[in-house]
Amino acid sequence: MEAEKGKTAKYLKAKRPVPKAVTEHLKYFTRTKKALINALKEGEKTVPQLAEILALPADEVMYHLMSLLKYGFVETGEMDDMDEYFYYKVKDHGKDKS
Amino acid sequence: MPESIKTLEYDVLVIGGGIAGGESALNLADIGYKVLLVERDLTIGGKMILLSKVFPTLDCAACITTPKVSEIARHPNITIFTGAETEKVTKLGEHRFEAVIRQKPRYVNVSDCTGCQLCEEACPVSVSDQYQYGMVGRKAVYIPFSIASPRAAAIDIENCTLCGACERVCPTQCIDFTQTEERFLVKVKSVVVATGFELFDPLKIPRYGFGQYKNVITSMQMERQLAPTRPYNTILRPGDGKMPDNIAYVLCTGSRDKTVGNPICSQVCCMYSIKQAQLLMGALPMADITIYYLHIRAFGKGFNEFYAQAQDMGVEFVKGKVGKITEKENGNLILRYEDIEAGQVKEAEHDMVVLSVGVLPNRGISETFENQKLELDPFNFINQTDILASPAKTSIEGVFVAGTASGPMDIPDSILSGGAASAETTSYLRRAVS
Ligand SMILES: Cc1cc2nc3c(=O)[nH]c(=O)nc-3n(C[C@H](O)[C@H](O)[C@H](O)COP(=O)(O)OP(=O)(O)OC[C@H]3O[C@@H](n4cnc5c(N)ncnc54)[C@H](O)[C@@H]3O)c2cc1C
Ligand code: SF4
Ligand code: SF4
Numbered sequence: 001m002e003a004e005k006g007k008t009a010k011y012l013k014a015k016r017p018v019p020k021a022v023t024e025h026l027k028y029f030t031r032t033k034k035a036l037i038n039a040l041k042e043g044e045k046t047v048p049q050l051a052e053i054l055a056l057p058a059d060e061v062m063y064h065l066m067s068l069l070k071y072g073f074v075e076t077g078e079m080d081d082m083d084e085y086f087y088y089k090v091k092d093h094g095k096d097k098s
Numbered sequence: 099m100p101e102s103i104k105t106l107e108y109d110v111l112v113i114g115g116g117i118a119g120g121e122s123a124l125n126l127a128d129i130g131y132k133v134l135l136v137e138r139d140l141t142i143g144g145k146m147i148l149l150s151k152v153f154p155t156l157d158c159a160a161c162i163t164t165p166k167v168s169e170i171a172r173h174p175n176i177t178i179f180t181g182a183e184t185e186k187v188t189k190l191g192e193h194r195f196e197a198v199i200r201q202k203p204r205y206v207n208v209s210d211c212t213g214c215q216l217c218e219e220a221c222p223v224s225v226s227d228q229y230q231y232g233m234v235g236r237k238a239v240y241i242p243f244s245i246a247s248p249r250a251a252a253i254d255i256e257n258c259t260l261c262g263a264c265e266r267v268c269p270t271q272c273i274d275f276t277q278t279e280e281r282f283l284v285k286v287k288s289v290v291v292a293t294g295f296e297l298f299d300p301l302k303i304p305r306y307g308f309g310q311y312k313n314v315i316t317s318m319q320m321e322r323q324l325a326p327t328r329p330y331n332t333i334l335r336p337g338d339g340k341m342p343d344n345i346a347y348v349l350c351t352g353s354r355d356k357t358v359g360n361p362i363c364s365q366v367c368c369m370y371s372i373k374q375a376q377l378l379m380g381a382l383p384m385a386d387i388t389i390y391y392l393h394i395r396a397f398g399k400g401f402n403e404f405y406a407q408a409q410d411m412g413v414e415f416v417k418g419k420v421g422k423i424t425e426k427e428n429g430n431l432i433l434r435y436e437d438i439e440a441g442q443v444k445e446a447e448h449d450m451v452v453l454s455v456g457v458l459p460n461r462g463i464s465e466t467f468e469n470q471k472l473e474l475d476p477f478n479f480i481n482q483t484d485i486l487a488s489p490a491k492t493s494i495e496g497v498f499v500a501g502t503a504s505g506p507m508d509i510p511d512s513i514l515s516g517g518a519a520s521a522e523t524t525s526y527l528r529r530a531v532s
Binding site for chain 1: 219223225237257258259260261262264265266271273275276312331332334336337339340341
């Protein structure tokens with residue numbers, strides 16, 4: 001029963017399988033994150049621009065983009081000419097190891 | 099299988115660690131009583147710790163709450179359980195209560211966690227952040243927010259993939275997935291109930307379109323957008339990230355409304371909306387702010403001046419009852435309302451709408467009292483059985499109520515009520531038991 005310190009996740013995994021919805025959700029987030037970062041690597045963009053490129057609802061783009069801002073993958077740029085939307089850009093190359 | 103249960107003894111059990119419960123605990127602890135503060139959430143501080151600035155002084159909420167919360171956390175006479183539920187409370191006799199407290203596993207040893215956030219960085223999972231009212235994500239391992247107390251990580255086991263990344267990077271090895279639920283039998287002489295309030299859920303008024311129209315938000319979401327620990331880089335529409343310049347407030351959302359089962363006034367919505375309008379004028383100097391109201395209730399000290407100040411700043415007040423909200427293709431919203439002074443139905447366009455949601459009772463706690471009934475009032479708040487002579491008194495001798503658990507009120511009144519509860523508890527404890 002003793003679980004080694006620093007490796008206790010395995011211990012719980014044996015007792016409590018991870019629900020499928022949780023892994024599916026992770027996949028979805030990882031996919032959206034990649035798509036957003038790739039689109040921003042090509043140049044800074046606003047939320048409506050990203051929504052169009054990714055063919056996703058703008059509110060969903062907003063939610064994920066703001067999460068990436070919080071996690072340090074993305075940073076805020078200037079405002080557009082109409083003073084309506086901010087541009088966002090990748091930070092530290094989207095934390096790429098490459 | 100008989101479960102092991104530890105027995106603990108204190109003078110007073112305080113249930114709920116918002117500003118009211120915190121104030122009661124602090125007063126009692128200062129006199130020398132040993133207090134157990136049981137908080138359901140991962141942090142103490144209640145709703146107040148999440149606010150931006152507070153009316154009518156416009157002091158920063160965090161600047162007032164943080165020192166208070168750390169005083170509570172450091173007090174030698176206060177023990178705090180966070181992430182803990184009260185399963186039941188039984189009165190055995192005067193000055194003799196027994197409570198069963200369930201402590202859910204946090205999967206992090208709080209005393210060893212330094213709050214370094216390396217675990218958060220390593221965690222691949224992102225789910226909706228409840229402390230930002232869903233406007234942004236957070237990791238499956240997370241520190242609730244920067245001024246949380248304790249400022250320690252916790253694991254959201256429901257959304258964790260058990261990949262182990264967090265514990266591999268944790269420098270103090272404080273993440274521990276072997277933790278299990280613990281139960282405690284707590285013997286106390288008296289109980290203070292300070293379980294606060296719930297926010298009205300605007301999904302119950304479908305004609306306002308909340309949930310469906312992404313630029314219709316609640317006042318609590320706007321509070322977060324105005325706070326220094328905001329979810330976005332500035333105040334933006336959740337629907338598409340546009341900076342709003344024409345914001346409407348709909349007062350009394352879910353208050354004074356029999357059709358949603360809440361006939362009473364929430365007491366704080368008028369004032370917090372006026373506060374937010376003033377803060378928005380500061381943050382977005384070009385924006386127009388319109389407040390749709392039925393009556394403005396500005397009865398407290400300095401409140402009327404605060405209201406007048408908002409009018410002077412250019413906030414528009416429209417006496418009108420909003421019937422229906424619809425969305426245009428560009429995300430703007432059309433408010434159809436009855437202009438009460440003109441006696442006409444009118445329409446107005448705004449690019450963001452804030453619903454000033456009301457204060458509802460948090461009903462669950464009364465069911466945890468076993469052999470005596472903790473009575474509720476007609477609106478399902480905890481009944482104050484002697485409201486004029488001893489406002490903290492409840493239907494159970496030795497059980498006192500503090501803050502919004504007894505009805506809607508603002509922060510100054512919640513603190514006063516917490517003070518009253520501690521004073522009445524003290525006098526109960528000092529009364530000789532025959
Ligand atoms: C949008 C908004 C803005 C506001 N702005 C202002 C303002 O500017 N100025 C002002 O004066 N007031 C303001 N208020 C009102 C203010 O939030 C309340 O007056 C105050 O938070 C009440 O404190 P409380 O301790 O009674 O309740 P709460 O803050 O609700 O705290 C209750 C605590 O009890 C815990 N709890 C609940 N049930 C249990 C249980 N069963 N077991 C253990 N713990 C439990 C909760 O997790 C919580 O921590 C605002 C309110 C809202 C909604
Ligand atoms: S074990 Fe869970 S909390 Fe830890 S990093 Fe993996 S998903 Fe995140
Ligand atoms: S759990 Fe470990 S890695 Fe996470 S904040 Fe605490 S000390 Fe840092």
